[in-house]
Amino acid sequence: VNRTPVAVGLDIGGTNLRAGLVAADGTLLTRRTAHNPAPRRSGDDAEDALVDAIVAAWKDLGSNLPLGVGIASLVRSGGHLLGGPNIGVHDLELGDRLRTATGTSVTVANDATVAVWGEHRAGAATGLDDVVLVTVGTGVGGGVVTGGRLLFGATGVASELGHIVVCADGRRCPCGARGCLEAYASGRSIGAIASERAAEGGLSGALAGRAEITGQDVTEAAAAGDEEAALLLAEAGRWLGIGIGSLVNVFDPAVVLIGGGAGQAAGDWLLPAARDALTPQLIERERRRIPPVRLATLGDDAGMVGAGLLATQT
Amino acid sequence: VNRTPVAVGLDIGGTNLRAGLVAADGTLLTRRTAHNPAPRRSGDDAEDALVDAIVAAWKDLGSNLPLGVGIASLVRSGGHLLGGPNIGVHDLELGDRLRTATGTSVTVANDATVAVWGEHRAGAATGLDDVVLVTVGTGVGGGVVTGGRLLFGATGVASELGHIVVCADGRRCPCGARGCLEAYASGRSIGAIASERAAEGGLSGALAGRAEITGQDVTEAAAAGDEEAALLLAEAGRWLGIGIGSLVNVFDPAVVLIGGGAGQAAGDWLLPAARDALTPQLIERERRRIPPVRLATLGDDAGMVGAGLLATQT
Numbered sequence: 001v002n003r004t005p006v007a008v009g010l011d012i013g014g015t016n017l018r019a020g021l022v023a024a025d026g027t028l029l030t031r032r033t034a035h036n037p038a039p040r041r042s043g044d045d046a047e048d049a050l051v052d053a054i055v056a057a058w059k060d061l062g063s064n065l066p067l068g069v070g071i072a073s074l075v076r077s078g079g080h081l082l083g084g085p086n087i088g089v090h091d092l093e094l095g096d097r098l099r100t101a102t103g104t105s106v107t108v109a110n111d112a113t114v115a116v117w118g119e120h121r122a123g124a125a126t127g128l129d130d131v132v133l134v135t136v137g138t139g140v141g142g143g144v145v146t147g148g149r150l151l152f153g154a155t156g157v158a159s160e161l162g163h164i165v166v167c168a169d170g171r172r173c174p175c176g177a178r179g180c181l182e183a184y185a186s187g188r189s190i191g192a193i194a195s196e197r198a199a200e201g202g203l204s205g206a207l208a209g210r211a212e213i214t215g216q217d218v219t220e221a222a223a224a225g226d227e228e229a230a231l232l233l234a235e236a237g238r239w240l241g242i243g244i245g246s247l248v249n250v251f252d253p254a255v256v257l258i259g260g261g262a263g264q265a266a267g268d269w270l271l272p273a274a275r276d277a278l279t280p281q282l283i284e285r286e287r288r289r290i291p292p293v294r295l296a297t298l299g300d301d302a303g304m305v306g307a308g309l310l311a312t313q314t
Numbered sequence: 315v316n317r318t319p320v321a322v323g324l325d326i327g328g329t330n331l332r333a334g335l336v337a338a339d340g341t342l343l344t345r346r347t348a349h350n351p352a353p354r355r356s357g358d359d360a361e362d363a364l365v366d367a368i369v370a371a372w373k374d375l376g377s378n379l380p381l382g383v384g385i386a387s388l389v390r391s392g393g394h395l396l397g398g399p400n401i402g403v404h405d406l407e408l409g410d411r412l413r414t415a416t417g418t419s420v421t422v423a424n425d426a427t428v429a430v431w432g433e434h435r436a437g438a439a440t441g442l443d444d445v446v447l448v449t450v451g452t453g454v455g456g457g458v459v460t461g462g463r464l465l466f467g468a469t470g471v472a473s474e475l476g477h478i479v480v481c482a483d484g485r486r487c488p489c490g491a492r493g494c495l496e497a498y499a500s501g502r503s504i505g506a507i508a509s510e511r512a513a514e515g516g517l518s519g520a521l522a523g524r525a526e527i528t529g530q531d532v533t534e535a536a537a538a539g540d541e542e543a544a545l546l547l548a549e550a551g552r553w554l555g556i557g558i559g560s561l562v563n564v565f566d567p568a569v570v571l572i573g574g575g576a577g578q579a580a581g582d583w584l585l586p587a588a589r590d591a592l593t594p595q596l597i598e599r600e601r602r603r604i605p606p607v608r609l610a611t612l613g614d615d616a617g618m619v620g621a622g623l624l625a626t627q628t
Binding site: 074082083090091128129130144146147149151152153154155156157158159160161163164165166167168175176177178180239242243245246247249250251252253254280281282283284285287288289291 | 388396397404405442443444458460461463465466467468469470471472473474475477478479480481482489490491492494553556557559560561563564565566567568594595596597598599601602603605
């Protein structure tokens with residue numbers, strides 16, 4: 001173990017800005033949680049508030065340490081945010097803004113990308129060089145380590161694993177396309193599908209007759225013993241397994257990790273169904289090694305840990 | 315240009331064994347074509363005949379140069395063939411057998427994997443470090459270069475791009491799964507779909523009333539002006555575009571190449587339809603860079619060139 005502080009890692013979502021002082025071994029030595037101020041503002045005001053909040057967290061924790069930021073957005077190489085549905089800004093040169101404001105080395109990447117780096121370096125995939133992480137939260141995200149390196153792609157926006165097609169011409173995805181994995185297996189989609197079933201009168205248990213059911217409602221009902229809720233989660237898990245089947249054929253990972261708030265909360269229902277659906281999709285399934293599908297272990301810390309460790313490498 | 319011979323590259327399919335003497339710049343200085351002797355034999359006899367044919371081609375071309383082999387099989391790291399539907403052997407330690415027989419350094423990999431390496435080093439993707447190649451032949455294969463390195467995965471069998479799901483619970487794929495890209499867009503699938511349409515009486519043009527239509531028949535009919543055949547190819551191209559959409563969201567490549575015999579022959583119909591179907595599947599399609607989809611340029615040479623150049627690196 002090496003508990004020397006080496007970087008400040010931030011994980012920024014639509015609601016929270018989590019900041020941690022990261023040690024060389026991936027331990028979080030100190031942590032702070034603030035609100036992401038951007039979503040309630042607009043334009044330059046939102047951008048300035050976001051930059052100020054990041055710089056304040058960095059100063060508070062680390063003086064001149066390198067700064068790593070994971071954020072719920074497509075991020076071009078160098079740190080240009082293309083935008084995400086929830087973070088309140090788009091088309092922002094966040095990397096450049098932070099380099100100017102801090103004078104330190106800055107790394108900005110997608111939140112699931114830094115999370116898989118955290119799990120690879122200090123979590124559920126320590127010692128494994130080929131890792132697929134699927135994050136199931138409001139949406140479905142992903143990060144990939146292949147041959148010991150993060151997958152970034154030509155412009156930096158690779159590993160959008162929630163937007164592989166599982167059912168062409170199928171359900172509309174928030175991204176605007178049809179049939180994406182996210183349209184079937186995200187927390188939001190699980191809630192939407194439950195709401196549709198309830199509206200059609202197709203449910204008779206705890207969720208019957210309810211409007212605007214959330215993914216969390218479904219998980220809570222399943223945890224309380226409602227069989228329809230458990231089946232809704234198993235359906236989502238089946239879609240997840242089909243998508244993971246594609247990803248295993250593509251990446252041949254040593255392990256598939258499921259992270260994200262909904263993934264962690266509903267893992268008891270999602271994972272068994274995903275494993276059942278995975279194997280029949282694999283080429284040469286009788287002779288190949290089938291990777292385990294299991295929960296990520298760093299939870300909400302994965303982004304901070306991964307962002308911090310990534311910042312020390314550049 | 316550097317025309318010094320550096321390796322012997324082989325490309326082995328169900329029918330042919332192609333061998334070439336590869337120069338440092340990727341040029342093929344000499345080439346030979348023989349038959350793959352394995353498919354008409356069985357067991358040890360097939361294995362021995364395959365090894366002997368490879369060693370003979372290597373001796374004929376290169377005396378003691380490194381040997382690279384691309385073969386239509388899943389190949390584990392080190393050169394263990396899991397097997398492919400057409401090559402006549404499975405569960406064969408081909409790498410070890412060839413190292414013993416030749417005494418030189420030997421690299422064995424999947425045929426599409428070596429082909430993308432050839433295109434990356436000396437073909438349509440020269441200078442680009444993030445490349446997806448989809449080969450459309452009897453089946454659908456693939457190879458991926460990411461960050462300048464080949465994608466192999468934890469055990470070596472990554473980049474089976476024909477076996478991403480495009481339509482869950484859809485058409486049966488030769489791999490045994492349902493809804494794979496290969497089940498809609500391979501030469502064999504194009505022929506099978508055309509045969510089904512003809513059997514249902516759904517065709518009135520050049521393919522009407524015919525049994526056992528092949529993909530090549532469909533391409534020839536389209537080339538002769540048959541509109542139904544052109545539509546069948548455009549349908550396959552649409553599926554190809556949907557699959558490529560998933561792959562672009564996953565890999566963010568600088569270019570997507572289409573190779574393989576059927577891909578090259580039917581490119582005039584497949585590619586426009588694939589491009590049309592691709593864009594609507596991409597996340598942040600208004601703001602991201604959308605990679606070009608174009609034909610590979612090395613044709614049947616890609617495997618030899620890539621296998622040879624890969625052999626010089628190990």
